[in-house]
Amino acid sequence: MSLSLYIHIPFCKRKCPYCDFYSIGYDRELAVEYVNDLSEQIKKINYRIRTVHIGGGTPTVLEPVLLRKLLDALSKILKRSRENTVEVNPESLTREKLDLFRNYGLNRISIGVQSINDDKLKFLGRLHDSRQALTAVQNSRKAGFRNISVDLIYGLPGESLKNWKSEIKEISRLPVKHISCYSLGCEPGTRFYKFKKRISDQEVAGMYIFNMRFLPERGFFQYEVSNFSFKTFESLHNLNYWQGGDYLGLGPSAASFLKGERLKNIADIKEYLKRIRDKKDYISYRERLNPLKRAKEFAALSIRTKKGINVLDFKRKTGFDFFRVQEKAQLEKFKDKGLIKLSKKDNIIHKIFLTEKGFLFCDEVSSEFI
Numbered sequence: 001m002s003l004s005l006y007i008h009i010p011f012c013k014r015k016c017p018y019c020d021f022y023s024i025g026y027d028r029e030l031a032v033e034y035v036n037d038l039s040e041q042i043k044k045i046n047y048r049i050r051t052v053h054i055g056g057g058t059p060t061v062l063e064p065v066l067l068r069k070l071l072d073a074l075s076k077i078l079k080r081s082r083e084n085t086v087e088v089n090p091e092s093l094t095r096e097k098l099d100l101f102r103n104y105g106l107n108r109i110s111i112g113v114q115s116i117n118d119d120k121l122k123f124l125g126r127l128h129d130s131r132q133a134l135t136a137v138q139n140s141r142k143a144g145f146r147n148i149s150v151d152l153i154y155g156l157p158g159e160s161l162k163n164w165k166s167e168i169k170e171i172s173r174l175p176v177k178h179i180s181c182y183s184l185g186c187e188p189g190t191r192f193y194k195f196k197k198r199i200s201d202q203e204v205a206g207m208y209i210f211n212m213r214f215l216p217e218r219g220f221f222q223y224e225v226s227n228f229s230f231k232t233f234e235s236l237h238n239l240n241y242w243q244g245g246d247y248l249g250l251g252p253s254a255a256s257f258l259k260g261e262r263l264k265n266i267a268d269i270k271e272y273l274k275r276i277r278d279k280k281d282y283i284s285y286r287e288r289l290n291p292l293k294r295a296k297e298f299a300a301l302s303i304r305t306k307k308g309i310n311v312l313d314f315k316r317k318t319g320f321d322f323f324r325v326q327e328k329a330q331l332e333k334f335k336d337k338g339l340i341k342l343s344k345k346d347n348i349i350h351k352i353f354l355t356e357k358g359f360l361f362c363d364e365v366s367s368e369f370i
């Protein structure tokens, strides 16, 4: 069985006020113990790995000696897998770390740029400024990375469409092949929840529509709700998630999907390490999906991609006839609202995909498939 491997590095220099990923402040002693432990777990992996994604948290808070230890343990896997990504933050990305990543076969770098506007970066509580963000992109290119991705955030309280347009235009001129654009979430439980009411849905929708129309003109084609890339530079790792593939997540809070079972590791690094030491179960959530639920989830994930749902592919992957899983009447409703398109061949529906308007209401549509 081949699958994707995700490794969570749950440390950050400082917590960003909008972030709801699991991470804690950097603690060297804990990091040493964690990397040792991860290395042992990695050596025991008995699957064929197609993609590796080292994420977080902030993998680049680890010192070179710890990164080397982790990459040493991963080296056999990295040699055989097709896409190896590391997430990096501009303020902690050094030449030494870049060379290390290249030498160990990481072939994709995902930079947490978030913005190249200093006021926005300050508001977001980021530790880098625009100069450092641009330097990180240039240095990654110089170090030999061809597949560079940047993460961006838009839709901050008071941010105007005009400013966003000029920012994204500048970003599109950088030597990057992939752009992930996320609107500011302001999730409950984060310090930014209080800003939720100050964000104009209309303004954010305008920015999103601009992304969808402008980025393809610059060669970045949309292939998922928030993701745009040059042809052949789509993230294979993320495509595997959206195509219902299997994946293994290592580290606290990491999720796995293995042979129809969904698992989530406990989101507490000390407890995670303790349970591993005591040879106890560190899974905090476990659910075996029955075939019908699996098929519905597959539909809900596929509709988020630009290609949408291919009815024949759906049958081949899930064993279900798509129209037995999803009522035609509901599809017609979405179609009448202009959210989806049904493409027909010989008068038979063979593809269902979101329209431009549909991408704006993607969560609403995809939740109907579950």
Ligand code: SF4
Binding pocket: 011, 012, 014, 015, 016, 019, 020, 021, 023, 056, 057, 058, 089, 112
């Ligand atoms: S650096 Fe990334 S993972 Fe860490 S707190 Fe900020 S957004 Fe979250």
